[in-house]
Amino acid sequence: MTRGFLEKGVLAGLVFMTGFAVFIFALVLAEVAVRGGGALNAGFFLEEARDFGAAGGVRYQMEGTLLLMVGAAALGLPLALAGALFQTEYVDAPGLKRGLRLLVYSMNGVPTILFGLLGYLFFGITLGAGVSWLTGVLILAIMILPTIQVSVQEAIEALPEQYREAAGALGLSRWQVVRSIVLPHCLYGIVTGTLLGLARAAGETAAILFTATAFSGARFPEAMSDPVPTLQTHILVLAQEALNPRTIENAWGAGLVLLCLVFSLIALSLVFRGRLSMEFER
Amino acid sequence: MKISGFFLAALLCHAASTQAAPAAENRLLVMGSTTVLPVASLAAEEFTRRSGREVSITINPGGSGVGVNSAATGRASIGMISREISSDEHKRFAEARLKTHVIGHDRVACVVSSEIYQAGVQSLSREEIRAIYQGTITNWKEVGGPDREIVVVDKERHRGTRHAFMRYVFGDPTARAPGARLVTGSNNEEQAKIAASDAAVGMLSTAWISDEVAGVGIREGQAVLVSNDASQIAYPIVRPLSLVTAGEPAGLAREFIEFMLAPAGQALVENFGYYPVAAADRVR
Amino acid sequence: MFQPRSIAIFFRVLVTVLALTATGLIVLFFLFLVKESLPVFQAEGVGFLTGRDWWAGESYGAWPMIFGSAIVTLLALGLALPFALAGAVVASEFLSSRLRWWAKSLMELFAGVPGIVYGLLGVGVLAPAVKEFFGLIDGNTLFTAALLLGIMVLPTLLTLADDALHAVPGKFRDQAQSLGLSRLRTVWAVVLPQAKAGLLGAVFLGLGRAMGETIAVMLVIGGRDRMPAPWYNLFQPGQSIPSKLGREAAEAVGAGLQWNALMGLGLMLFLMVLGMTVAGHLFLKRGRAA
Known part of the structure; x- marks a missing residue:
C-alpha cells in the first residue's frame, strides 16, 4: 500500500x-x-533604424541576417553534401568512416566564437576579405556545415537496404547509385538539414560579432566587401542600453522577429523530417 | 546542388574581383570608442547627405583599444579613440605610423547610482575614489552615504574612459582596480549596470550622465569640481577625442576627418555634450 | 558528349575534394590554434594555465577563466539535469508516441532559441531577479550565468536523454512488467540502468554545448577576470573563456602576446569541448549498441 x-x-x-x-x-x-x-508594426519591418536604435525599425538588420544565412547555406550545402556522400558512398574502410564521422561531430561542437576569430584571421586578414559580408558567409558556412551534413548522412543511412541490393542486382555503378537512388531519396534530408543550418546561422552572434557586421551606417550591401547590419548584433548593442525605454522595446522587438524567423525554419524542418520518415514507412 | 555550385563559383569570382580593389573610394569603415561613436555616426549621416555622392560610411563600436588595433591593422580605415595612443600601442604598431586627429575634448565623470547621490554622496575626493577602487573602502557609509555595500564598476582595460579616469585617480592610466566587482565595456553598458543598481560607482563620459546615473563632484582641497559645469575650467579628468589613421589619411577618409573639424562637424561635437577643438582651453 | 564514365569519375573527384576541404578545415583550425597560442606557452610556461592574474601587457594567467567556464558549465548541468531526466522519463515512458513527437518537436524548437535572445532575457529579467531573490548587491554573477545556461541546454539535454531511454528495447520493459513490476519501477530498475551509457553521452554533449556559449554568458557573468573569494562563492562575478574572448579579442586581434594568450584560452576551450563532444558521442554509440 x-x-x-x-x-x-x-x-x-x-x-x-x-x-x-x-x-x-x-x-x-x-x-x-x-x-x-509592442515594437512590432509595419514600420518596424520597413524602416531603417534611427537614433541609435531608439527609433525606426530593423529593415536593414533583417536583410543582413537573411543575406548572411542564405549565403552561408548556399556555400555550406555543397560541401556538406559532398562530405556526406564521400563518407557513405565513397569510403569503404570502416575505420576511416568512423574517424570522419567523429570529426564531423567534433566540428559540430566547436565553440562558435572560435570559428569567428580564426575565420576572421584566415578569411578576413590572410585572404584580405576584411570585415565584410563575405567573411561572415564563409565563417557561417563552415559553422553550419556539420549541421547540414549530419542531417543528410542520417537520411542516407535511413535508406532501406533493399534499394541498394536492387541497385547491386542491376549492376549499377556507384555514381549511378548516387544519382538515381541516394540523391532523390534523401532530398528531404537535404532540405531538413539546410533548414536547420539556416536556423543555426540566423541565431548566431558570436561568430559574426566583429567579422562581418556593422552597427550604424550600413544598409543593403553593394558589394561582398561591405559589412552588413544584422538583427543579432543589433540586439546585442541595444541590450546594453537600459535607460531609453524605446531602445529597449526595439531590442525586444528585434528579438521577437529573430525568434520567429528561427522558429519557422525549425518548424519547417520538422515538417520535412516527418515526410522523410513517412516515405520509408510506406 | 547545381545552383549552389554556381553560387559558390560566382562568390569566389566576386571575392577575387573585390580583393583587387581593397579600399573602394566610396566606402569607409570606422571602428572603436563608444564615446566618439555617436558624434562620428551623426557626422557620417550629415556628411553623406551633404556630399551628394554615393558614399557609405559604416560605424562599429568596440572601444578605444579596438579603434587603435583596427586602424593599425587595416581592419578599418579610421579608428575612433577617446584617449591618447599608449606607448605600448605606438611600439606594437610602429610600422602603421599611426596618426591622431583630435576632433574634440571630453570630461570624464565619476558617477554613482542616483539613490546614492540622493542619500548624500554628492562629492568624493581623489583619495576616496582610489580607496574604493582599491577595495579598502567597501561601504557607502564610510564616505557619508547609506549603510550599503558599494558595487564598484570598472571598465575593460583598453577603454579610453578608463585611461583618463585611472590616470587621475591612480596616476597610471592602466592601474589595476582590485576593488572592482563588475567589468563593463561600452559607455552604454556601464551606464545601464549603474542605473540597474542602487549602490554602484563608476566612470562615464559626462554626456552619459542622466536621471538614473548621477555625476558626483570631485573634492580638491576646498573646491568641489563638477564635470557638467562648463565654467569650472579646473575640472581634472579630461581627455581628447580623436580619429586615428594609419599614415596620412587620403581620399574619403581625409574628407570625412576634414568634415568633422569643419564648423558643421564641430557643431555636432558640441551639441552632443563634448567640447569642440576650439574650446580646448576649457578642458586644460 | 561526355561518357557516363567520365561524369562518374568527375563526380567522384569533386565529392572527394569538397569532402576533404571540409574535413581538412577542422584539422587546419586546430593546427592554427596551436600555432597562434604557442608564444604564450613559451613566455609563461605552465604558469599560463595555473596563473590567477590576467592583466593584458603584464601577465596572462588563464586559471580564473578556465575555472569560470568549468564551474558555470557544471552548475548549469547540475541545475538542468534533474528536469531533463524527469522530462525524458515522462516523454519516453508515459506519453503516447504522438504526444512524444510533439514534445520532442517543441524541445527542438526551444533548442534553437538564439543565444542573443537569452542574453536579452538575462540582462532584462534574470539578473535583476537573481539580485532581488538572493538579496545580492548585484545580479551579474557566475550563478546567474549558470542558471541562464541551464535553461539554454535543457531542451538539448532532454531530447538526448529521451533518445537514450527510448533506445532501450521494449522487451526489457515487457519482461519486467510480466514480473509484476509497475511502470515506474520498471523505469527505475531496468530502463535507467540500461540507458546509462546513452544518458552519460547526453550529459557530456550537454556540457560541451554549454561550455562554448558566448553571448548570453558574456552579458550576465560580470566580466571580472578573477577567482571568486572564497572560490565556491558563485554569487560573485567571474569570467568564462568564451566571454573573455568575446570581450577582449577585437582589441588584440592578429598579433602580439595578448592575442597569443587569447588563442591559448581558445585552445583550452577547444580541447575541453572536444573532449566532451568525443566522449559524448562514444557513450551515445555504446548506448545505441547496448
Whole structure:
C-alpha cells in the first residue's frame, strides 16, 4: 500500500518537474512576445533604424541576417553534401568512416566564437576579405556545415537496404547509385538539414560579432566587401542600453522577429523530417 | 546542388574581383570608442547627405583599444579613440605610423547610482575614489552615504574612459582596480549596470550622465569640481577625442576627418555634450 | 558528349575534394590554434594555465577563466539535469508516441532559441531577479550565468536523454512488467540502468554545448577576470573563456602576446569541448549498441 503511495508521489514529482520545465519555456516565449510585441508594426519591418536604435525599425538588420544565412547555406550545402556522400558512398574502410564521422561531430561542437576569430584571421586578414559580408558567409558556412551534413548522412543511412541490393542486382555503378537512388531519396534530408543550418546561422552572434557586421551606417550591401547590419548584433548593442525605454522595446522587438524567423525554419524542418520518415514507412 | 555550385563559383569570382580593389573610394569603415561613436555616426549621416555622392560610411563600436588595433591593422580605415595612443600601442604598431586627429575634448565623470547621490554622496575626493577602487573602502557609509555595500564598476582595460579616469585617480592610466566587482565595456553598458543598481560607482563620459546615473563632484582641497559645469575650467579628468589613421589619411577618409573639424562637424561635437577643438582651453 | 564514365569519375573527384576541404578545415583550425597560442606557452610556461592574474601587457594567467567556464558549465548541468531526466522519463515512458513527437518537436524548437535572445532575457529579467531573490548587491554573477545556461541546454539535454531511454528495447520493459513490476519501477530498475551509457553521452554533449556559449554568458557573468573569494562563492562575478574572448579579442586581434594568450584560452576551450563532444558521442554509440 505504502509502495503504491510512494510511486504515485514520485510520478507526481516527475510530472511536476516536467511541467515546470515547460512552464519555464512558456515564460521565455511570453516574455519575448510581451516585451517585443509592442515594437512590432509595419514600420518596424520597413524602416531603417534611427537614433541609435531608439527609433525606426530593423529593415536593414533583417536583410543582413537573411543575406548572411542564405549565403552561408548556399556555400555550406555543397560541401556538406559532398562530405556526406564521400563518407557513405565513397569510403569503404570502416575505420576511416568512423574517424570522419567523429570529426564531423567534433566540428559540430566547436565553440562558435572560435570559428569567428580564426575565420576572421584566415578569411578576413590572410585572404584580405576584411570585415565584410563575405567573411561572415564563409565563417557561417563552415559553422553550419556539420549541421547540414549530419542531417543528410542520417537520411542516407535511413535508406532501406533493399534499394541498394536492387541497385547491386542491376549492376549499377556507384555514381549511378548516387544519382538515381541516394540523391532523390534523401532530398528531404537535404532540405531538413539546410533548414536547420539556416536556423543555426540566423541565431548566431558570436561568430559574426566583429567579422562581418556593422552597427550604424550600413544598409543593403553593394558589394561582398561591405559589412552588413544584422538583427543579432543589433540586439546585442541595444541590450546594453537600459535607460531609453524605446531602445529597449526595439531590442525586444528585434528579438521577437529573430525568434520567429528561427522558429519557422525549425518548424519547417520538422515538417520535412516527418515526410522523410513517412516515405520509408510506406 | 547545381545552383549552389554556381553560387559558390560566382562568390569566389566576386571575392577575387573585390580583393583587387581593397579600399573602394566610396566606402569607409570606422571602428572603436563608444564615446566618439555617436558624434562620428551623426557626422557620417550629415556628411553623406551633404556630399551628394554615393558614399557609405559604416560605424562599429568596440572601444578605444579596438579603434587603435583596427586602424593599425587595416581592419578599418579610421579608428575612433577617446584617449591618447599608449606607448605600448605606438611600439606594437610602429610600422602603421599611426596618426591622431583630435576632433574634440571630453570630461570624464565619476558617477554613482542616483539613490546614492540622493542619500548624500554628492562629492568624493581623489583619495576616496582610489580607496574604493582599491577595495579598502567597501561601504557607502564610510564616505557619508547609506549603510550599503558599494558595487564598484570598472571598465575593460583598453577603454579610453578608463585611461583618463585611472590616470587621475591612480596616476597610471592602466592601474589595476582590485576593488572592482563588475567589468563593463561600452559607455552604454556601464551606464545601464549603474542605473540597474542602487549602490554602484563608476566612470562615464559626462554626456552619459542622466536621471538614473548621477555625476558626483570631485573634492580638491576646498573646491568641489563638477564635470557638467562648463565654467569650472579646473575640472581634472579630461581627455581628447580623436580619429586615428594609419599614415596620412587620403581620399574619403581625409574628407570625412576634414568634415568633422569643419564648423558643421564641430557643431555636432558640441551639441552632443563634448567640447569642440576650439574650446580646448576649457578642458586644460 | 561526355561518357557516363567520365561524369562518374568527375563526380567522384569533386565529392572527394569538397569532402576533404571540409574535413581538412577542422584539422587546419586546430593546427592554427596551436600555432597562434604557442608564444604564450613559451613566455609563461605552465604558469599560463595555473596563473590567477590576467592583466593584458603584464601577465596572462588563464586559471580564473578556465575555472569560470568549468564551474558555470557544471552548475548549469547540475541545475538542468534533474528536469531533463524527469522530462525524458515522462516523454519516453508515459506519453503516447504522438504526444512524444510533439514534445520532442517543441524541445527542438526551444533548442534553437538564439543565444542573443537569452542574453536579452538575462540582462532584462534574470539578473535583476537573481539580485532581488538572493538579496545580492548585484545580479551579474557566475550563478546567474549558470542558471541562464541551464535553461539554454535543457531542451538539448532532454531530447538526448529521451533518445537514450527510448533506445532501450521494449522487451526489457515487457519482461519486467510480466514480473509484476509497475511502470515506474520498471523505469527505475531496468530502463535507467540500461540507458546509462546513452544518458552519460547526453550529459557530456550537454556540457560541451554549454561550455562554448558566448553571448548570453558574456552579458550576465560580470566580466571580472578573477577567482571568486572564497572560490565556491558563485554569487560573485567571474569570467568564462568564451566571454573573455568575446570581450577582449577585437582589441588584440592578429598579433602580439595578448592575442597569443587569447588563442591559448581558445585552445583550452577547444580541447575541453572536444573532449566532451568525443566522449559524448562514444557513450551515445555504446548506448545505441547496448
